[in-house]
Amino acid sequence: MTAFLSVEGAAKRFAPVLTFGDKVATWLGAQKPPRTVHAVDGVDLFVERGAVLGLVGESGSGKSTLGRMVAGIHVPTEGSIRLEGMPVMSPGNRPRKITTRVQMVFQDPFASLDPRMRIADTLAEGPIAHGLTTRREAMAYARKWLETVGLDPDYATRFPHQFSGGQRQRVAIARALAMQPDLLVCDEPVASLDVSIQAQIINLLMRLRRELNLTLLFISHDLSVVRHLCDRVAIMYLGRIVEEGPTPEVYETPRHPYTRALLESVPRLEIDDDVDVVFRPIEGELPSPQNPPAGCHFNARCPLVFDRCRIERPLLNEVGNGRLAACHLASPDQAGPNLAIKPISG
Amino acid sequence: MTAALLEVRGLKTHFPTSSGIARAVDGVSFTLERGEVLGLVGESGSGKSVTGFSLIGLVDEPGRIVDGEIRFEGRDLVGQPTKELRRIRGRDIAMVFQDPMMTLNPVLSIATQMHLALEAHEKIGKEEARQRSIEALARVGIPSPEGRIDSFPHQFSGGMRQRVAIAIALLHRPKLIIADEPTTALDVSIQAQILAEMKALVKEFGMAMIWISHDLATVSSIADRIAVMYAGRIVEAGPVGQVLRSPRHPYTQGLLDSLPTRTSPGEELAQIPGTTPSLINLPSGCAFAPRCARANAECAVIPEEVYEDARRFRCHHPLPERSTP
Ligand SMILES: Nc1ncnc2c1ncn2[C@@H]1O[C@H](COP(=O)(O)OP(=O)(O)O)[C@@H](O)[C@H]1O
Ligand SMILES: Nc1ncnc2c1ncn2[C@@H]1O[C@H](COP(=O)(O)OP(=O)(O)O)[C@@H](O)[C@H]1O
Ligand code: SF4
Ligand SMILES: [Mg+2]
Ligand SMILES: [Mg+2]
Numbered sequence: 001m002t003a004f005l006s007v008e009g010a011a012k013r014f015a016p017v018l019t020f021g022d023k024v025a026t027w028l029g030a031q032k033p034p035r036t037v038h039a040v041d042g043v044d045l046f047v048e049r050g051a052v053l054g055l056v057g058e059s060g061s062g063k064s065t066l067g068r069m070v071a072g073i074h075v076p077t078e079g080s081i082r083l084e085g086m087p088v089m090s091p092g093n094r095p096r097k098i099t100t101r102v103q104m105v106f107q108d109p110f111a112s113l114d115p116r117m118r119i120a121d122t123l124a125e126g127p128i129a130h131g132l133t134t135r136r137e138a139m140a141y142a143r144k145w146l147e148t149v150g151l152d153p154d155y156a157t158r159f160p161h162q163f164s165g166g167q168r169q170r171v172a173i174a175r176a177l178a179m180q181p182d183l184l185v186c187d188e189p190v191a192s193l194d195v196s197i198q199a200q201i202i203n204l205l206m207r208l209r210r211e212l213n214l215t216l217l218f219i220s221h222d223l224s225v226v227r228h229l230c231d232r233v234a235i236m237y238l239g240r241i242v243e244e245g246p247t248p249e250v251y252e253t254p255r256h257p258y259t260r261a262l263l264e265s266v267p268r269l270e271i272d273d274d275v276d277v278v279f280r281p282i283e284g285e286l287p288s289p290q291n292p293p294a295g296c297h298f299n300a301r302c303p304l305v306f307d308r309c310r311i312e313r314p315l316l317n318e319v320g321n322g323r324l325a326a327c328h329l330a331s332p333d334q335a336g337p338n339l340a341i342k343p344i345s346g
Numbered sequence: 347m348t349a350a351l352l353e354v355r356g357l358k359t360h361f362p363t364s365s366g367i368a369r370a371v372d373g374v375s376f377t378l379e380r381g382e383v384l385g386l387v388g389e390s391g392s393g394k395s396v397t398g399f400s401l402i403g404l405v406d407e408p409g410r411i412v413d414g415e416i417r418f419e420g421r422d423l424v425g426q427p428t429k430e431l432r433r434i435r436g437r438d439i440a441m442v443f444q445d446p447m448m449t450l451n452p453v454l455s456i457a458t459q460m461h462l463a464l465e466a467h468e469k470i471g472k473e474e475a476r477q478r479s480i481e482a483l484a485r486v487g488i489p490s491p492e493g494r495i496d497s498f499p500h501q502f503s504g505g506m507r508q509r510v511a512i513a514i515a516l517l518h519r520p521k522l523i524i525a526d527e528p529t530t531a532l533d534v535s536i537q538a539q540i541l542a543e544m545k546a547l548v549k550e551f552g553m554a555m556i557w558i559s560h561d562l563a564t565v566s567s568i569a570d571r572i573a574v575m576y577a578g579r580i581v582e583a584g585p586v587g588q589v590l591r592s593p594r595h596p597y598t599q600g601l602l603d604s605l606p607t608r609t610s611p612g613e614e615l616a617q618i619p620g621t622t623p624s625l626i627n628l629p630s631g632c633a634f635a636p637r638c639a640r641a642n643a644e645c646a647v648i649p650e651e652v653y654e655d656a657r658r659f660r661c662h663h664p665l666p667e668r669s670t671p
Contacts, residue, residue: 058533058534058535059533164621166621194389194390194560194622195389195560195562195601195604195605196389196600196601196604196617196618197621198604199604199605199606199615199616199617199618200617202606202615203614203615203617206612206614221533221534223534224605224606224607225606227606227607227611228606228609228611228612228615229606229611229612247611248611261535262534262535265534265535265537265538266534266538266563267537267538267541267561267563267564267566267567268563268566268567268607269562269563269566269590269602269605269607269608270563270566270567270586270587270590271566271587271590271591272587273585273586273587273588274587277545277566277567277568279538279539279541279542279545279567280538281535281536281538281539281541281542282535282538282539285503285505285506285536286503286533
């Protein structure tokens, strides 16, 4: 069985961008020229049709880069991205995106809309180019998609600055949907919105998913939003997926020490005045993607680290019940529900 | 009885604009005791930052405080000369911003900036300043501060930069620290580190703190009391647990209900209909009325503040108090 979306061995490295200063420094014999950024470092990911997969991780972990590869915006340095077995990009040395079946929605709804274009033109431009509608029917087509995302169709003649942040994000979603995609990659679509507006957009995505049978790759650093919206969740750390599985199970019994630490560092709504909240931060800092550690990327911060972790990369292995984890302590041969991962005492 | 550390009464800070007067802060009152942490929450544009800026006398032109009192240790700061405010600022009251670069100067080393900050309020020699700075950096969790104090702001990560800004704010052990969304731009793991450090420092120094945030969870884990702002006014305030357990103002309830953590996964979230009003054309009565399910004709008049024990709210039709489970 081939998955609807399959990402295999995907890697993305960004060549160092040398500033003039760097060049002079290197030329003068500086010790450390800027290094390649390992933004995504060998990722396998499979998503079923109609599923919603959450991709979470801290900033710089490679979520956007992975999302952009899936959406055909970035060319993978290695590996393949396929939709029902068909590559998203053409082969050869000048790869191009060859499908309209994947579309993307970005975090900043203002930056992603052309301020000089009427909403109708913004919405119809792509669909006209790909023969999904005609110039004559463009207005009706745009109105239909505005209505789908819960906006007044009469807004079609307005410009982006006439909308609030939440409305702009609806327009951005409408523009992506107007291309009639099967897979929608949403990169932090609610991150810049107030909670009450965030709730409106989350509700909209849940409804669209049902009504249009969309498959969603939902990128977010907000663990509570992902828990609400996503069937499955993949946790990224420094370019790699460290854990993947059904959302409730991953949140309740994380199998990777990083997942556990990340979940524990989220402040909870504390409604008991007598409880003195104890924070459980992850120690240390995120290593640089220009110089990732050998072995497990989490080894310098992991409370359970042992020698093997500093040498050998843990693979993303089955750990039972459709769950995957990339930790030397979470292999399936160590049977038992919670493996050797002890709760972090506090 | 000694005066409260800070007593704000009827504070109004307005901004004249080409289309009218923006009433960013419009009658805000609250009291802060020594060592107490107040969480100021609300959605963007509700006037949280302008409240903070008003307290330290840093309101941007053409905005100005048009009414009210800000009593700090009994003395009204409103109308004090700039020189006097500058003396208080940094020494007795310090502020930390969402963007640490509001505090930091990109072209000066951390050592130089901290030396300048110390010198602004006391006579201090170079060596002593350096020692004090290193201690301050160590206290906010900067590893090997001796080795990093001569670095420049851009050589630090975002989280480390915010720590440096906090260290500078704490140099003079202020009595009050105003923290304006200091962790909003940071990742959760770094946010948790900074929350833990701030909480410990406030306790250690006996400082009072106003923690401004749009995030109820963060506020609930650090504050003793909470004040919820909407369109320039505090609509509800009280002990943080009481308010979040049993909100009396429909807006507080609406904010809580729209959190995904309060609804089962996959269920539709409660939405607050509409959007926040323009501060230039505020509804004449309760500013929340056009979005409120409980509103009726009475709400066309601004509700008076109702006081009940340690709590207060401004609503004609408050939600019933929920008995503790
Ligand atoms: N176009 C680019 N050129 C160079 N480096 C990049 C580029 N895009 C992203 N990166 C780097 O790749 C890493 C991963 O970035 P990103 O995918 O944006 O992470 P996330 O979305 O999880 O925050 C970061 O270190 C980032 O600086
Ligand atoms: N420099 C300014 N000029 C004009 N209006 C301002 C200025 N600063 C703030 N305001 C007004 O004050 C309102 C409240 O702003 P602010 O206190 O920053 O909100 P918050 O911090 O709650 O997001 C804004 O919506 C804006 O209308
Ligand atoms: S592989 Fe080792 S270092 Fe990595 S998470 Fe597992 S125990 Fe920790
Ligand atoms: Mg990103
Ligand atoms: Mg603000």
